[in-house]
Amino acid sequence: KAGVTQTPRYLIKTRGQQVTLSCSPISGHRSVSWYQQTPGQGLQFLFEYFSETQRNKGNFPGRFSGRQFSNSRSEMNVSTLELGDSALYLCASSPGTSGTDTQYFGPGTRLTVL
């Protein structure tokens, strides 16, 4: 079974731009979660989607948004990029039937904001 895939793997943007990251979950998984990983703040939860609905979100500004499609693929968008948004953005998928389902992570998208 193929794992979680994320595209693109690397991205360079400048301040003020916006960016869209994509995640394809493991086949059959309906839940997709997004996390931000930085050296200073560690791994922080952004939001989780199941059946195209956001079920939970973390403490991030409204510039961070996401969505999920009917095939469970998910995208996250960051608008008006700031230098502090430079991070590894990780997507995780799970079956979604329980809040304690095992989450399987993708390789991440490395975003650099200049």
Next chain:
Amino acid sequence: GENVEQHPSTLSVQEGDSAVIKCTYSDSASNYFPWYKQELGKGPQLIIDIRSNVGEKKDQRIAVTLNKTAKHFSLHITETQPEDSAVYFCAASRDDYKLSFGAGTTVTVRA
């Protein structure tokens, strides 16, 4: 919200020795505790997890123990090998699809 503390931040062990990483959590409603291993350039990979109705779980050289009363859980790696060198993260969840992570432990296994 949930606060997970992880110690130590770095750990250097001789090949063949054991490694122990400890985590504490603040939310007594947390009931799921996974451990992830992250190698350079890769996403976190689940190595073992434990749920609150179990006190200990073992998988070959890896074991996790949970003390719900004290709100702490630990990862034990025995007979360490060079390929065990990586960053290890503990996490906690209260059945809300959200993982709260510790800050990570960089483990170096010396040959």
